[in-house]
Amino acid sequence: MTSLAWFNSFLKKQKGKMTVGLLIITVVSAMAVINPKVSGFIVDRIILGGEYRYIPVSMAILLGVCIFRESFQYFALLLIERSSQGVLFDMRDAVYRKLLREDFAFYNRNRTGDLMSRQTGDMDAVRHFVAFVIMNIFRNTIWLVAAVIMIFFVNLKLALMFVAVLPISAFFVYKQMRAVGPAFSVVRQCFSNLNAYVQENIAANRVVRAFAKESFELNRFERENAAFRKSEIDASKIWQKYVPIFEFLGTVVNVILMIYGGWLTIREEMTIGDFVTVNGYLWMLTNPLRMLGWLINDAMRFKASLDKIYKTYQVEPDIRLPASPVVKSQVDGNIEFDHVSYTADGEEIIHDVSFTVQKGHSVGIIGGTGSGKTTVMNLLCRFYDVSSGAVRVDGTDVRQMDMRNLRAHIGMAMQDVFLFSDTIEGNIAYGDPDCPFEKVEQAAKLADADGFIRKMTDGYDTIVGERGVGLSGGQKQRISLARALLKDPPIIILDDTTSAVDMETETQIQGALKSVAAGRTIFIIAYRISSVKDCDQILVMQGGRIIERGTHEELVQAGGYYASVFHHQYGEFEQTQDNGTDPLIGSFDGHDGFNRRQH
Secondary structure: OOHHHHHHHHHHHHHHHHHHHHHHHHHHHHHHHHHHHHHHHHHHHHHOOOOHHHHHHHHHHHHHHHHHHHHHHHHHHHHHHHHHHHHHHHHHHHHHHHHHHOOHHHHHHOOHHHHHHHHOHHHHHHHHHHHHHHHHHHHHHHHHHHHHHHHHHHOHHHHHHHHOHHHHHHHHHHHHHHHHHHHHHHHHHHHHHHHHHHHHHHHOHHHHHHOOOHHHHHHHHHHHHHHHHHHHHHHHHHHHHHHHHHHHHHHHHHHHHHHHHHHHHHOOOOOHHHHHHHHHHHHHHHHHHHHHHHHHHHHHHHHHHHHHHHHHHOOOOOOOOOOOOEOOOOOOOOEEEEEEEEEEOOEEEEEEEEEEEOOOOEEEEEEOOOOOHHHHHHHHOOOOOOOEEEEEEOOEEHHHEOHHHHHHOEEEEOOOOOOOOOEHHHHHHHHOOOOOHHHHHHHHHHOOOHHHHHHOOOHHHOEOOHHHOOOOHHHHHHHHHHHHHHOOOOEEEEEOOOOOOOHHHHHHHHHHHHHHOOOOEEEEEEOOHHHHOOOOEEEEEEOOEEEEEEOHHHHHHHOOHHHHHHHHHHOOHHHHHHOOOOOOOOOOOOOOHHHOOOO
């Protein structure tokens, strides 16, 4: 399907209103031939012929045509505008729904600002085309054809002289379309780049200020802004070249009438009334010629925007539903990773990972940055598909399951905490918006968030700023944890959820998790040994592989990588035992034990 065919599928939904609107435009545009004809009649029969009895009728016709045309034209414009808004609504809705179905890989490849420009500036170009360009192309075509036909009835020779201008106009129309199309593609791309840059820097304004990089970012913005300005100027040079040509051709039509039409009138091949009539039709010829440049300009801008929108829309996600997806009414939480590997962009991220987790058990996953901890959980949620092997939930390969059904049974507190610009209650209840407040409160207490929330002026009704601005890292993490727990899912994934909280708060959260752990499968991804020490099974990852597995005691006794990290984080175990200090609390000094510079 081409972009124009895709656009037409939306336009067809508005065909009723568009058809009625364009039919009215046809009638009122064709009626424009009446007034010049009446004007010529007035000159020949009333002014020169002295037949004054026709004055009332002539005036009534002129006034009646004017009132009829303007009244029905208003109704037609209303219908066409509603059609344009309908197309815009349906197209924007379709594109947004498609964006929601895209996978993580799509968003890794596309910038947020680019996607936003498709939904704003590019969509507005589509609306303008439907509401203004289509109607004006149609109306000007009616005027041009009607005027030429009427002039043929008045004088054949003069009509042929006017028609001789049209092939010249068609030639320059073709030239302009060839030139301006690519130029507007560059304009839309520069606009997307500028939009993406501004969006990113507004979101990162605190980082910019913290590093005092305002001047640096301003210079970058000016480069992007200058590139956009240059693209607009380059495009404007093209239509500035052709618009004067169309204006000139419109003037040529006037000159033809004045010289050749005047000569025919002197030779009495035309009456003065005929001359006045043709002069009245003249604007119906010149207006389309003068509008050609502008309409082509808008049409090519529309085409460039439509191509950008459709290019985004037609991208199919890598993660697709099977033909007959398995929908489970209940998930127990038995998980199996069977020789799983995952490759992205030619690089192997996960290699031959195998483990099983029984319902009601907990798994801790620990490892350095880039070791593949989060990717393993992304494969379980089917945010990515395995390259080889299989991930099974209750014996069913996740690739055979309905994705929404799978994810509905998983509660996930993500590593990158995102909070919506909503109340704290709304953020916690995101997974179940219709749940009672008591459920929200219970989830907040489990996440040790109820205390700080109630200290806020508006409590649970406090509006969270964009992305959680105004909250500390630990507060955001606890709200994210509460959001995951509120779903009451059989599978819970906590991805570095307590890295920004103090040890005391972490201990309280772990105690609360134990109270809800019965019958649930829990995955805890962390850097802190203290976060995973009580798990039934601990996996140590490095370079996308599981290099150690076992309980906390077994791994410490093994003296491998886990034990090394344990000693780096908490000091020598024997020393802390001799000093009577709990090794898991007494000497904690940071959460990232895998990249400690002081060791």
